[in-house]
Amino acid sequence: MLAIETESLTRTYGTNKRDQIVALKGVTLTVQEGEVRGLLGPNGAGKTTLVKLLSTVLLPTSGWARVLGHDVVRETAAVRPLIGIVFGGDKGLHYKLSGRQNLEYWAALYEVQPQAARTRIARLIERTGLGERAEHLVETYSRGMKQRLHLARGLVADARVLFLDEPTIGMDPVAAHDFRQLVRELRDEGRTILLTTHDMAEAEALCDRVALIDRGRLLAVETPAQLSQYVAKFERVDFQGGHATLIEQLRRERGVASVIPAAQGGGHRIELSDESAQRHILALLVEAGITSIRTSRPGLEEVYMHLLGDRGLRL
Amino acid sequence: MTWWNIYRQGLLVGIADLRQFWTLRSWFFAWLVRVLTNAFAWVLLGRVAGSEDKVHYLLVGHAVAAGASAALWASNATTWSRWDGTHPLLVIAPGSLLAAVIGRTSVWLLNGMATSLMSFIVLFAAFGVVPQPSAALASLGVVLLVCTSAFGFALWTGAWLSNRGRFRNIALDLSSMILVAICGVSVPVEFWPRPVQWIANAIPMTHGLAAIRLILGHGAHGSIAWQIALEVAVASGWLLLSLLTMTRLFNGGRADGSIELV
Numbered sequence: 037m038l039a040i041e042t043e044s045l046t047r048t049y050g051t052n053k054r055d056q057i058v059a060l061k062g063v064t065l066t067v068q069e070g071e072v073r074g075l076l077g078p079n080g081a082g083k084t085t086l087v088k089l090l091s092t093v094l095l096p097t098s099g100w101a102r103v104l105g106h107d108v109v110r111e112t113a114a115v116r117p118l119i120g121i122v123f124g125g126d127k128g129l130h131y132k133l134s135g136r137q138n139l140e141y142w143a144a145l146y147e148v149q150p151q152a153a154r155t156r157i158a159r160l161i162e163r164t165g166l167g168e169r170a171e172h173l174v175e176t177y178s179r180g181m182k183q184r185l186h187l188a189r190g191l192v193a194d195a196r197v198l199f200l201d202e203p204t205i206g207m208d209p210v211a212a213h214d215f216r217q218l219v220r221e222l223r224d225e226g227r228t229i230l231l232t233t234h235d236m237a238e239a240e241a242l243c244d245r246v247a248l249i250d251r252g253r254l255l256a257v258e259t260p261a262q263l264s265q266y267v268a269k270f271e272r273v274d275f276q277g278g279h280a281t282l283i284e285q286l287r288r289e290r291g292v293a294s295v296i297p298a299a300q301g302g303g304h305r306i307e308l309s310d311e312s313a314q315r316h317i318l319a320l321l322v323e324a325g326i327t328s329i330r331t332s333r334p335g336l337e338e339v340y341m342h343l344l345g346d347r348g349l350r351l
Numbered sequence: 352m353t354w355w356n357i358y359r360q361g362l363l364v365g366i367a368d369l370r371q372f373w374t375l376r377s378w379f380f381a382w383l384v385r386v387l388t389n390a391f392a393w394v395l396l397g398r399v400a401g402s403e404d405k406v407h408y409l410l411v412g413h414a415v416a417a418g419a420s421a422a423l424w425a426s427n428a429t430t431w432s433r434w435d436g437t438h439p440l441l442v443i444a445p446g447s448l449l450a451a452v453i454g455r456t457s458v459w460l461l462n463g464m465a466t467s468l469m470s471f472i473v474l475f476a477a478f479g480v481v482p483q484p485s486a487a488l489a490s491l492g493v494v495l496l497v498c499t500s501a502f503g504f505a506l507w508t509g510a511w512l513s514n515r516g517r518f519r520n521i522a523l524d525l526s527s528m529i530l531v532a533i534c535g536v537s538v539p540v541e542f543w544p545r546p547v548q549w550i551a552n553a554i555p556m557t558h559g560l561a562a563i564r565l566i567l568g569h570g571a572h573g574s575i576a577w578q579i580a581l582e583v584a585v586a587s588g589w590l591l592l593s594l595l596t597m598t599r600l601f602n603g604g605r606a607d608g609s610i611e612l613v
Binding site for chain 2: 049051088091092095113117121125128131133137140141142144145147150193
């Protein structure tokens with residue numbers, strides 16, 4: 037069954053045409069139940085808008101979306117009990133209440149019966165490692181603890197589909213690592229997770245598939261490994277040393293797409309366009325006396341930069 | 352049960368809000384002293400004017416107005432879910448958003464009731480006014496009604512202010528000022544031109560205050576009942592209007608994007 041399905045989903049802000057901003061433009065997407073799907077893109081790409089449309093915070097301008105078969109516009113009441121949403125950052129919690137009181141508040145709003153809520157909240161507090169601090173005011177929590185409380189809030193109604201909007205933003209590496217472990221556990225329970233991030237490592241570590249999104253448009257949906265092949269279909273060869281004649285010779289070899297100076301360390305990188313060329317190129321380098329050679333595949337970060345282009349800070 | 356549970360949880364948030372403003376000590380020695388100082392100033396003006404009737408008129412008017420003005424703080428509290436970022440989460444929660452909002456804001460209704468009650472006790476004691484116990488009890492009931500009426504009005508203004516948060520303090524001051532000025536607190540409603548009187552009759556406190564004056568002045572039961580009925584109608588009207596406005600504006604925010612505004 038499809039957990040999430042959208043067709044030509046569009047959202048614009050502003051009423052008059054001159055000031056109109058298109059935040060999401062004709063996005064068509066499907067996410068299988070039990071999948072962890074990453075939404076990867078720079079700030080302002082439309083990731084959060086997509087999450088807000090799917091979680092019924094916003095209404096689409098055109099197109100449609102379904103969550104677990106329910107239309108997010110016409111069947112809002114059916115969608116809401118099935119979903120949990122976790123925003124990154126400091127918003128969405130009552131700082132003058134304790135962690136437990138926050139969860140009790142949201143359990144009531146998700147119409148969980150008080151008896152069931154008590155049991156579930158105790159379990160969530162334990163699971164998110166907030167046990168010792170559950171009775172303390174949230175204002176005394178660290179960023180990581182707040183984020184874990186956010187996740188517990190998103191799970192208080194036992195949501196089948198979770199929207200995590202940049203959940204590890206601002207966390208220190210240890211807290212982010214722990215948080216990702218929690219997300220893996222949720223995936224293992226069969227929950228569907230839509231995770232927005234601009235952290236490549238996070239997307240590679242957690243996601244079954246990644247949707248690249250930019251300027252409101254969906255650019256690609258692939259596994260992290262498949263996406264890597266967009267930039268260089270086959271492996272790259274990095275080497276140190278080598279004179280100009282060797283570089284020129286390598287450029288002329290069959291199956292070599294490019295030979296470029298490495299970003300760091302003063303060596304060069306050969307990008308191959310034909311897998312069968314690798315063996316021959318390695319032999320050529322060894323014959324030329326090159327001893328520092330390394331082969332690799334492009335990471336998601338390189339794909340991301342390649343597809344979005346060198347835009348710098350421009351949106 | 353569910354509605355009540357949400358209301359109860361909302362009230363806990365409201366109590367936490369209130370604690371950010373006052374402790375029990377600062378409520379008595381800062382808030383109440385400030386309110387009483389204002390009321391004393393007005394009542395003493397009546398004494399300067401040389402009329403015990405005026406003293407009594409101003410005393411009752413300002414003791415009631417203190418509570419109504421305090422209850423108006425609910426309009427501010429309606430906007431606070433925007434600041435703490437819980438507003439969109441409340442809108443998309445399956446449970447009643449209205450129960451949560453009313454729960455969180457009703458602490459200011461309770462604050463208004465307590466303020467008015469304490470104002471009556473202190474001002475009556477200070478100026479030697481001793482009402483009959485039955486009249487005092489009946490007046491107390493109407494004070495609670497007036498505060499509820501003001502609370503309904505505050506929820507309505509709060510709903511409009513929800514995505515215009517920067518105006519929340521000026522709106523609170525303005526509505527408090529209008530209530531005190533035209534609803535018969537310091538001068539009779541009849542003092543004002545006819546159109547202003549129409550407005551006064553449609554907003555909280557005017558009829559409730561008139562009822563309290565009649566109760567304490569041993570007025571006709573029929574007149575008292577009529578004024579109370581009018582205040583009940585005003586309170587119900589504002590409460591109903593506020594619920595409709597909140598539902599419409601909060602859900603409308605999903606279409607125009609104002610749900611995300613702070």
